[in-house]
Amino acid sequence: MKRLCFWLAITLLLSAIPARWATAQETINVVVWDEQQPTSVRPYENFLGNHIAEYLRTQPGLAVRSMNLDDAEQGLADTILNNCQVLVYWDHAKHHEIKPAKGKEIVQRIKAGQLSMMSLHSAHWSRPYIEAMYEVTRLRAQERFRNSDKEVEIEIIKSPEFVGPQENSQTTPRYDVRKFPGGKTRVKVYLPNLAFFRWDEHGLPSEITTLLPEHPVAQGIPPRFTIEQTEMYDEPYHIPKPDTVIFEERWASGDWFRSGAVWNLGQGKVFYFRPGHETFPVYKNKHVLKIIENGIRWLAAELP
Numbered sequence: 001m002k003r004l005c006f007w008l009a010i011t012l013l014l015s016a017i018p019a020r021w022a023t024a025q026e027t028i029n030v031v032v033w034d035e036q037q038p039t040s041v042r043p044y045e046n047f048l049g050n051h052i053a054e055y056l057r058t059q060p061g062l063a064v065r066s067m068n069l070d071d072a073e074q075g076l077a078d079t080i081l082n083n084c085q086v087l088v089y090w091d092h093a094k095h096h097e098i099k100p101a102k103g104k105e106i107v108q109r110i111k112a113g114q115l116s117m118m119s120l121h122s123a124h125w126s127r128p129y130i131e132a133m134y135e136v137t138r139l140r141a142q143e144r145f146r147n148s149d150k151e152v153e154i155e156i157i158k159s160p161e162f163v164g165p166q167e168n169s170q171t172t173p174r175y176d177v178r179k180f181p182g183g184k185t186r187v188k189v190y191l192p193n194l195a196f197f198r199w200d201e202h203g204l205p206s207e208i209t210t211l212l213p214e215h216p217v218a219q220g221i222p223p224r225f226t227i228e229q230t231e232m233y234d235e236p237y238h239i240p241k242p243d244t245v246i247f248e249e250r251w252a253s254g255d256w257f258r259s260g261a262v263w264n265l266g267q268g269k270v271f272y273f274r275p276g277h278e279t280f281p282v283y284k285n286k287h288v289l290k291i292i293e294n295g296i297r298w299l300a301a302e303l304p
Contacts, residue, residue, distance in 0.1 A: 026061070027061055027062070027063045028061060028062050028063065028085050028086065028296060028297065028300040029063050029065075029083050029084055029085045029086075030056060030062055030063065030064045030065070030084070030085070030086050030087075030088060030296055031064075031065050031066075031067055031080060031081070031084040031086075031087050031088065032049045032050075032052050032053040032056070032064060032065070032066045032067070032088045032090075033049065033067050033068070033075055033076065033087060033088065033089045033090070033091075034047055034048055034049020034050070034052075034066070034067075034068050034090050034091070035068065035069045035090070035091040035092060035093070035094045035097075036048075036049065036068045036069060036070070037092050037093060037278045039278050039279050040278040040279070042279055043278075043279060043280060043281035043284070044281070044283065044284075047068070048090060048276075048278055048283060049066050049067075049068060049090060050066050051283055051284075052088065052090075052283055052289070052292065053065075053066035055283075055289050055292075055293075056292070056293060056296070059293055061297075062293075062296065065080065065084075067080060069091075069094060069097060074097070074098060074102070076098070076102055076106070081105075081106070081109060081114075081115065084115050085115055085116070085299075085300045085303060086115065086116055086117070086118060086295075086296045086299045086300050087106065087115055087116075087117045087118070087128070088117075088118045088120065088292065088296065089117060089118065089119050089120065089123045089126050089128060089129070090120040090121065090122070090123050090126075090276065091122065091123050091125075091126050092121075092122040092123075092278055095125045095126055095127060095162060096161070096162065098126070098127040098128075099127070100127060100131065102127060102128075103126075103127030103128045103129075103130060103131035103132075104131050106127075106128040106131070106132075107128065107131045107132050107135050107265070109268070110132060110265050110266060110267075110268035110269075110270065111135070111265055111266025111267065111268060112266065112267060112268070113266065113267030113268050113303050113304040114268070114303075115268060115303070116268040116269045116270065116271070116299035116300070116302065116303060117129070117132065117268075117269075117270050117271070117299075118270075118271045118272075118273060118292065118295050118296065118299065119270065119271070119272045119273070120273055120276045120292075121231075121273075121274055121275065121276030121277060121282075122276075122277075122278075124194050124195060124237075124272065124274075125162055125194060125195065129194070129270065129272070130194055132263070132265055132270045133191075133192050133194055133239060133240055133263070133270075134158075134191050134192070135265060136240045136263050136265055136270075137173045137189065137191055137192060137240050138156065138189070139265075140240065141154055141175065141187065141189045142154070144175075145177075145185065145187050150183040150184065150185055151183060151184045151185070152184075152185045152186075152187065153184070153185070153186045153187065154187045154189060155186070155187065155188045155189065156189050156191060157188055157189065157190050157191065158191050159172065159190070159191065159193045163193075164193065164195040164196065164197060165193050165195060165196070165197050165238055166197065167197045167198075169193075169197070169238075170190075171236045171238055172190045172191065172192045172193050172238045173189065173190055173191055173192045173238075173240055174190045175187055175188070175189055175190075176188040176190070192238045192239050192240055193238035194238055194239060195237075195238060196233050196234055196235065196236065196237050196238065196257075197234070197236075198232075198233075198234035198255065199231060199232055199233050199234065200231065200232040200255075201231045201232075201277075201279075202231075202232060203229045203230065203231070203280055204229070204230070204232070204251060204252070204253075205226050205227060205228050205229065205230070205251075205252075206226070206227050206230050206232070206249050206250065206251050206275075207224055207225070207226055207227075207249070207250050207251075208224065208225050208226075208227065208247050208248070208249050208259060208275070208287070209223065209224050209247065209248045209249075209250070210222070210223050210224070210246070210247060211245055211246060211247060211248055212244070212245075212246045215244070215246050215298075216294060216297070216298040216301075217246050217260065217271070217291060217294045217295050217298050218246055218247075218291075218294070219294055220290055220294070221287055221290060221291060221294075222287070225285075225287045227249075227275055227282055227285055227288065228285075229277075229280040229281065229282070230275060230277060230280055230282050231277045231280065232251050232253070232255050232257075233255075233257045233274060234255040234256070234257065235255075235256055235257055235258070237257060237258060239258075239261070239272075240263065242258065242261035242262055242263055242272075243262055243263050243264050244261070244262040245258050245260065245261050245262075246260035246261070246262065247259045247260030247273075247291070248260075249274060249275070257274055258274075259273065259274035259275060260272070260273050260274070260291070267303070267304050268299075268302075268303065269299055269302055271295050271299060273291060273292065273295065275288050276288070
């Protein structure tokens with residue numbers, strides 16, 4: 001009887017352990033996707049994506065595949081995505097070669113909690129990231145305006161693809177709301193441009209500040225660190241308001257950027273991490289690589 005009570009107590013104790021703890025030692029399936037820009041072999045020898053993947057393979061508990069645009073089905077086949085918990089994505093000059101339908105498919109996987117995505121640097125215009133930010137905007141608009149007893153019409157308006165905003169452009173996403181007699185409301189939802197007016201490939205240093213030191217992505221990262229050579233992006237960045245901003249980046253010129261932002265999307269998440277460049281060795285910075293690793297572990301742990 002005592003033995004039975006002992007094992008019942010052990011069973012109850014184990015059942016009380018959060019699922020995230022119980023699975024902490026399980027392998028995380030990661031796909032690093034890179035369009036393989038030829039100029040990236042200067043600082044990274046074997047392409048930027050392969051360099052990141054090689055680092056990740058040295059870390060415990062990560063099973064990493066490195067895919068690129070020239071692979072079968074552009075490296076984004078169902079057989080690849082079906083075995084992916086975290087998609088790390090970098091592209092620069094060939095955004096348009098990925099079809100919108102593939103971006104939407106990846107978004108559906110994110111919403112369903114099948115995977116989460118980390119979008120790096122110039123992948124602010126990647127198809128999956130664009131479609132994810134469009135969906136965040138649509139869902140927020142529906143939540144804001146559909147919860148009404150009155151008649152509401154929502155019109156979705158896109159800006160031209162891969163054309164950045166002008167200096168005095170209104171920040172997107174934004175809403176144009178018109179209310180009519182009788183209670184009818186018409187809303188124009190201008191989807192985010194997902195870009196910025198000012199950038200500069202000067203290669204000057206930036207300083208990263210950790211805004212949320214207790215966040216899992218920031219574990220082991222100092223309060224401030226320097227990236228010796230990088231490209232500059234400057235706010236305003238045309239994105240939906242992030243659910244969380246973990247890192248901020250500044251330059252001596254006064255330019256600044258929300259450089260580590262997270263959005264919840266259904267049961268998955270999207271993490272945009274700005275540092276990174278194809279001709280500057282940003283991904284050789286130990287803190288940058290650690291943030292990518294931390295981000296992967298956290299995104300995977302947050303999946304249902």
